[in-house]
Amino acid sequence: MITDDGCELWTSATGRGEPILCCHGGPGLWDMFGTLDPGPGFRLIRWDQRGAGRSEARGPYTLERMVADVDAVREWHGLDRVPVLGHSWGAHLGLLYALAHPERVSALVYVSGVGLGHDWHPEFERNFERALGERYSRWAELREKDRDEAEERELAVLQWTADFVAEGARHAEAMATPWFPINYEANAALSEEMRTVSESALVSACRSLPVPTLIVDGMADNRPRWAVDSLERALPSVTRVRLPGVGHVPWLEAPDEFRAAVVAFLDGRPGVS
Structure with missing residues (x-):
């Protein structure tokens, strides 16, 4: 598909039933929802954000442009109002899209997001x-050197291994297959812009968000889950599901529990049978 500014984006629709528009993590990564199974009643709308994966490597890399791209994907697939599911950075992107276009979002599924503030990093x-334990030294070594493509992938797999409680290396290898170059320019630009938006401003905006929201936390996520508390308190219509013993990518570590939480939420929305 082509956006209004001429950027070519890769997108895919799989399954039959109610569409769910997915926003993957990053920034600067690609869609990793290939193993996400929400059940037979849903159709997944997936896409690679601009600059990464199978989409065209071109900016601008701004929050406004990324929100516009979400809307372009929705429109290209012929959708009016749609549930939006975002993971990690994609959870924040989905929230920003819902804030900008609440009339186009029937529900928001906020998975493993990092909340509205910026003090969770330490x-x-x-x-x-x-x-990472004993593998941390190799990760730090790779971070500091000029890397070839094989070392780029090794670094990513090491980093993603820490996102899981069990079988981290296997899950991380799956996430890195197929492999695409990471867009560090997009990552840096969007991460810096996110830091310019205050938590209080986002809290204020969320207080009037009419979109029903499901927050899904893996309680063993390395990113502290208290960072999401202010978002939960601000939203007028929110459900929060905490999955014990689960890390940052719950549909890989606890697929049945994750699917049950999402389906129960979407089936329980007003007006949905």
Whole structure:
């Protein structure tokens, strides 16, 4: 598909039933929802954000442009109002889209997001180092050097291994297959712009958000889950599901529990039978 500014985006629709528009994590990564199974009653709308994966490597890399791209994907698939499911950075992108276009979002599923503030990083870094254990030294070595493509992938797999409680290496290898170059320019630009938006401003905006929201937390996520508390308190219509013993990617570690939480939420919305 082509956006209004001429950027080519990769997108896919799989399954039959009610569509769910997915926003993957990153920024600068690609769609990793290939193993997400929401059940036979749903159709997954997936896409690679601009600059990464199978989409065209071109900016601008701004929050406004990314929100516009979400809307472009919705429109290209011929959808009016749609549930939006976002993971990690994609959870924040889904929230920003719902705030900008609440009339186009029937429900928001906020998975493993990092909340509205910016003070969770020190705890995350401590948790991350502890989770990697003896592998942390290799991760740090790779971070500091000029890397070829094989080392780029090795670094990513090491980093993603820490996102799981069990079988982290296997899950991380699956996430890195197929492999695409990471867009560090997009990551840096969007991460910096996110830091310019205050938590209080987002809390204020969320207080009037009419979109029913499901927050899904893996309670063993390295990113502290208290960071999401202010979002939960601000939303007028919110359900929160906490999955014990689950890390940052719950549909891989606890697929049945994750599917049950999402389906129960979407089936329980007003006006949905």
